[in-house]
Amino acid sequence: TEGASGILHISMSTVSPETSRRMAQIHSGRGDRFVSAPVFGRPEAAAARKLWICQSGEADAKAQVRPVLEAMGQGIFDFGEDPGAANVVKLAGNFLIASAIEAMAEAFTLGEKNGVERGRMAEMFARTLFACPIYLNYGRLIAEQGYDKVGFSLPLGLKDMQLLQATAVTSKVPMPFAGVVRDRLVAAMAKGREGLDWTGFALGVSEDAGLG
Amino acid sequence: TEGASGILHISMSTVSPETSRRMAQIHSGRGDRFVSAPVFGRPEAAAARKLWICQSGEADAKAQVRPVLEAMGQGIFDFGEDPGAANVVKLAGNFLIASAIEAMAEAFTLGEKNGVERGRMAEMFARTLFACPIYLNYGRLIAEQGYDKVGFSLPLGLKDMQLLQATAVTSKVPMPFAGVVRDRLVAAMAKGREGLDWTGFALGVSEDAGLG
Numbered sequence: 001t002e003g004a005s006g007i008l009h010i011s012m013s014t015v016s017p018e019t020s021r022r023m024a025q026i027h028s029g030r031g032d033r034f035v036s037a038p039v040f041g042r043p044e045a046a047a048a049r050k051l052w053i054c055q056s057g058e059a060d061a062k063a064q065v066r067p068v069l070e071a072m073g074q075g076i077f078d079f080g081e082d083p084g085a086a087n088v089v090k091l092a093g094n095f096l097i098a099s100a101i102e103a104m105a106e107a108f109t110l111g112e113k114n115g116v117e118r119g120r121m122a123e124m125f126a127r128t129l130f131a132c133p134i135y136l137n138y139g140r141l142i143a144e145q146g147y148d149k150v151g152f153s154l155p156l157g158l159k160d161m162q163l164l165q166a167t168a169v170t171s172k173v174p175m176p177f178a179g180v181v182r183d184r185l186v187a188a189m190a191k192g193r194e195g196l197d198w199t200g201f202a203l204g205v206s207e208d209a210g211l212g
Numbered sequence: 213t214e215g216a217s218g219i220l221h222i223s224m225s226t227v228s229p230e231t232s233r234r235m236a237q238i239h240s241g242r243g244d245r246f247v248s249a250p251v252f253g254r255p256e257a258a259a260a261r262k263l264w265i266c267q268s269g270e271a272d273a274k275a276q277v278r279p280v281l282e283a284m285g286q287g288i289f290d291f292g293e294d295p296g297a298a299n300v301v302k303l304a305g306n307f308l309i310a311s312a313i314e315a316m317a318e319a320f321t322l323g324e325k326n327g328v329e330r331g332r333m334a335e336m337f338a339r340t341l342f343a344c345p346i347y348l349n350y351g352r353l354i355a356e357q358g359y360d361k362v363g364f365s366l367p368l369g370l371k372d373m374q375l376l377q378a379t380a381v382t383s384k385v386p387m388p389f390a391g392v393v394r395d396r397l398v399a400a401m402a403k404g405r406e407g408l409d410w411t412g413f414a415l416g417v418s419e420d421a422g423l424g
Binding site: 017040052054075077079080082084085088089091092093095096097099100102103104106107108109110111113114115116120121124125127128129130131132133134135164167168171172173174175176177178180208209210 | 229252264266287289291292294296297300301303304305307308309311312314315316318319320321322323325326327328332333336337339340341342343344345346347376379380383384385386387388389390392420421422
């Protein structure tokens with residue numbers, strides 16, 4: 001096509017589905033292509049080819065980027081042609097993580113006020129009903145309350161929950177848990193905690209119960 | 213002791229910590245003993261010796277009931293001498309499950325309204341970040357919305373969330389997620405859904421988003 005630059009843009013950031021849809025349209029208008037491929041995993045996971053990658057977009061473009069994604073991921077999940085779909089899944093995943101953080105913080109705080117050690121409760125659930133990475137790793141963090149070792153920063157967590165809520169409004173889905181978590185993050189910012197890991201919003205759960 | 217009947221009472225029901233503490237006191241006053249040992253797992257799990265058992269109470273009494281619990285469980289977790297402690301952990305566990313149900317229902321509904329198949333999202337998370345029994349089994353249920361196959365009834369779920377909230381008030385712990393989940397269960401009862409599995413409160417999440 002006239003003006004086509006042959007660009008294939010792979011967007012791996014956590015952006016809104018709306019942004020991906022607009023980017024895809026702009027690229028398409030120029031004869032270029034766009035694949036949305038947001039990831040779960042930290043830089044170490046990328047280095048170890050252990051990322052979980054969501055993707056969506058035009059089939060041909062996805063086929064072409066496949067080797068690139070395979071070099072970084074241990075699993076690639078396809079969500080169809082809508083370039084925004086992969087971003088919906090990524091935001092939903094961060095929301096599930098944030099909800100697990102809040103739920104564990106509430107549960108552990110209830111335990112603590114009843115003389116049950118936080119770490120003991122975390123350990124039990126991470127070995128039984130919730131024997132999976134998120135509950136194991138975040139559960140230990142929330143039990144130990146060592147929020148100053150930053151894996152994913154608190155302001156980035158807030159950014160993602162804001163993108164999630166904007167998407168929830170656009171697509172008309174009330175999400176009460178998202179509101180609770182978003183307000184926890186806002187309160188943490190108000191208390192000057194932007195330098196903490198995003199799990200640091202769990203401090204507010206303890207404080208509301210008169211602890212810490 | 214005068215009037216001692218030598219009774220050793222093992223309470224495996226999901227009751228409030230306060231009930232266990234009172235029961236222990238009553239038994240103790242008679243020279244009898246009381247062990248709190250609530251379980252995670254359905255009847256099939258008990259038959260297969262696959263229950264997860266929490267226990268708390270007097271050390272001697274716990275040592276004596278150990279063989280009985282071992283005949284039913286694949287793991288026994290001790291939470292000390294306070295007879296109410298095991299019940300706090302059991303209620304906290306059901307709360308973590310209920311919170312995971314609500315979070316998944318919100319996430320899957322957001323997906324559905326953006327053209328992402330519920331089952332596809334459930335499958336991805338159950339194979340990656342949340343590869344554990346609760347997200348795998350309940351995730352599939354919530355994706356398929358087959359709430360009429362009752363594993364744990366909706367009114368029992370409400371009972372447990374009420375016990376949890378009463379404990380949260382007694383021990384002064386605000387738990388916003390518990391409030392959301394309790395109201396979902398109350399709404400489900402109001403809509404005549406007492407015959408459904410307790411995951412059936414997820415229907416309310418879809419309905420709030422204008423679906424089904």
